[in-house]
Amino acid sequence: MASVASPQRQAVMWEVRLREGGADDGDLRAFERWLGATADNARAWDALQERLAQMGGGASRASAAMAHALRAPSVERRQALRAAFGLLVLGVGAWGAREVAHGLGLDADWRSTVGERGAGILADGTPLAYDADSRIYLAGKVGAPVLDLRQGQLLLRSSPKSSGIHTVSTVHGAVVASGAVFHVGRLRERSVVSVGTGSALLRPAGRSAVQVAAGQTVYFNRDGARASELSFAAASAWTRGVFVADRLPLTELLEVFGRYRAGLLRASGKAATRQISGVFRLDDIDGALAQVAAALPVRLTRYGRYVAVLS
Numbered sequence: 001m002a003s004v005a006s007p008q009r010q011a012v013m014w015e016v017r018l019r020e021g022g023a024d025d026g027d028l029r030a031f032e033r034w035l036g037a038t039a040d041n042a043r044a045w046d047a048l049q050e051r052l053a054q055m056g057g058g059a060s061r062a063s064a065a066m067a068h069a070l071r072a073p074s075v076e077r078r079q080a081l082r083a084a085f086g087l088l089v090l091g092v093g094a095w096g097a098r099e100v101a102h103g104l105g106l107d108a109d110w111r112s113t114v115g116e117r118g119a120g121i122l123a124d125g126t127p128l129a130y131d132a133d134s135r136i137y138l139a140g141k142v143g144a145p146v147l148d149l150r151q152g153q154l155l156l157r158s159s160p161k162s163s164g165i166h167t168v169s170t171v172h173g174a175v176v177a178s179g180a181v182f183h184v185g186r187l188r189e190r191s192v193v194s195v196g197t198g199s200a201l202l203r204p205a206g207r208s209a210v211q212v213a214a215g216q217t218v219y220f221n222r223d224g225a226r227a228s229e230l231s232f233a234a235a236s237a238w239t240r241g242v243f244v245a246d247r248l249p250l251t252e253l254l255e256v257f258g259r260y261r262a263g264l265l266r267a268s269g270k271a272a273t274r275q276i277s278g279v280f281r282l283d284d285i286d287g288a289l290a291q292v293a294a295a296l297p298v299r300l301t302r303y304g305r306y307v308a309v310l311s
Helices: 007-019 025-037 039-054 061-070 074-090 094-103 250-257 269-273 285-295
Strands: 118-121 127-130 135-141 144-157 166-170 173-177 181-186 191-197 199-204 210-213 217-221 224-228 242-249 264-267 275-281 300-303 307-310
Touching (some): 007 039, 007 264, 025 039, 166 181, 173 181, 173 191, 191 210, 250 264, 250 275, 250 285, 275 285, 285 300, 285 307
Parallel strands (some): 144 166, 264 307
Antiparallel strands (some): 118 127, 127 144, 135 144, 144 181, 166 173, 242 275
16 A cells, blocks of 8 residues: 555545455454554544445435445446546536446435435335345336345335236346235345245246245345245344344355444454354344354454454
């Protein structure tokens, strides 16, 4: 990291670097040294994290673009970060701003910030609930809406008397249902569908369709579908402020926790390969992290106020 860069710029670069999937224990030690080297570094890091935590509906488009660029998956980060810096520093025309907003999900029909769940109603009267830090685009038509879930998770409660067809798509496939109550969530490497009442047709990308009956929960991606023992009540517990994990990879659990806690949550070394089962309160992520550390042979290390690492 260039020594001539300002502490503020270094803080941004550390945020990006630590979010890279390849960051290792050496990176974390280097970050700890940088953070403690000067008071200016610590102030710059805390200021950046506070700004990211506050960026939501009231933030400027440029600031929101930067926030989402920093928090984008690694495959999208460099392009998004470059676009966001251009919007912040150089300024762009209206068309360019729209392109950046779309690329980062800022123009989603439904979106929520970290720590805040949301709700809406479709044109046919179907209630929609969505998790914190979610992005949903609406397509299709009245009677046959298509919800493109780019990030987070959602729950639809379609009336059993409804004749409309609802489709929820993710990068991993699509779920089609009519007159059903069902939940769809997206994680980085896979998605999940769980049906409460009625049934749904799951179409994993590039794979044969699978019928999901009431009470069933299925994970899916381009490799196919795999049934889970989670009940619908457990899979949709996030609507009640609770997350239930059943042999969930620790990296995925931290991804879920990241929807409710500003800053950086990481699993490094052998901890990244661990799986966990348990019930976690989403309104107390620091307590949930301590719960994980007590349940698994892992160590919880905090770097300042915003970075927590399980190793």
